[in-house]
Amino acid sequence: MVDLQEQNWINLFGKYESDSPGWFGTWTTYSPEKEVLKTFQGVRCFQANSDKTVVTHSNNYTFSDGSTSSKSWTLEKESCSQPDGLIHPALPSMRAIYLSPDATAVVSQKRESDQSLGTELFFYYEDRRTSIVQLYNEQGQLEKIVQISEKWGQFPEDKPTEPLTQLSGNWKGEKRTITPDLKSSEPEKIEDFSFDKTSDKNQLVSLPDGFFCYPQKSIKLGEAFQIKAGQLVSEREYRQITVEYDSSGNFVALSFEVLHRQN
Numbered sequence: 001m002v003d004l005q006e007q008n009w010i011n012l013f014g015k016y017e018s019d020s021p022g023w024f025g026t027w028t029t030y031s032p033e034k035e036v037l038k039t040f041q042g043v044r045c046f047q048a049n050s051d052k053t054v055v056t057h058s059n060n061y062t063f064s065d066g067s068t069s070s071k072s073w074t075l076e077k078e079s080c081s082q083p084d085g086l087i088h089p090a091l092p093s094m095r096a097i098y099l100s101p102d103a104t105a106v107v108s109q110k111r112e113s114d115q116s117l118g119t120e121l122f123f124y125y126e127d128r129r130t131s132i133v134q135l136y137n138e139q140g141q142l143e144k145i146v147q148i149s150e151k152w153g154q155f156p157e158d159k160p161t162e163p164l165t166q167l168s169g170n171w172k173g174e175k176r177t178i179t180p181d182l183k184s185s186e187p188e189k190i191e192d193f194s195f196d197k198t199s200d201k202n203q204l205v206s207l208p209d210g211f212f213c214y215p216q217k218s219i220k221l222g223e224a225f226q227i228k229a230g231q232l233v234s235e236r237e238y239r240q241i242t243v244e245y246d247s248s249g250n251f252v253a254l255s256f257e258v259l260h261r262q263n
Helices: 002-015
Strands: 025-031 038-049 054-062 068-076 085-088 091-101 103-108 119-124 128-136 144-151 171-178 187-194 205-207 209-212 225-234 237-244 251-261
Touching: 002 085, 002 091, 038 144, 068 085, 091 171, 091 251, 103 237, 103 251, 119 225, 119 237, 128 209, 128 225, 144 205, 187 251
Parallel strands: none
Antiparallel strands: 025 038, 025 144, 038 054, 054 068, 085 091, 091 103, 103 119, 119 128, 128 144, 171 187, 171 251, 205 209, 209 225, 225 237, 237 251
16 A cells, blocks of 8 residues: 555655755746736755655745845654645645646645635646745735746746737646545546636636636635646646635645647
């Protein structure tokens, strides 16, 4: 029987070595109205000991005025690897969960009335990864959206492409769902996916390089809600990560869809 807790740790950190170079990228913060609030460069580096039981995570930032800052954390497998995902020392109320080689997520466990709530959804493609952060304040209002575009080992040299104005077409594919106990479902066929069927509560926000998110402007206690983001990998392939919360504000499911255009 597969130890899901062990497998989650291995999937998240197994590729890192003691001299891994890290993820080099640009962090752009948007207001809910998609106004750019700030942008800066950052390097996120994960370095593991020989038996992969301790991972050192360091972030190094360079800001537009030339100033710099850094942060560092130690992740010990014994305490950070849990049956419901990975606990990061900086984010004790959140869990990191591996979905596939193409997707991982860091999610808040519960919507509390006096706490902010957020997710960071990671999309991997070749030597790139991009994450979309959606953060809600203590009142449940959408506070900001952050896009972090990274490349393994060096800063990306190409400039971001312009956001797309719309998505359309008929799509088919597969969906895999994972629950908070790290159990993964069998692939579920999707025969008729349409971007036009996005909930009335969610707005579509287009971001550079073919990324999208679908935030609600506010989330309310007593109402179920979703947080999701997607990537148009090519004209014929789209990937989407969805985080689901029930009416009590509990995180209940995480899904990853891979879809292909049919026309």
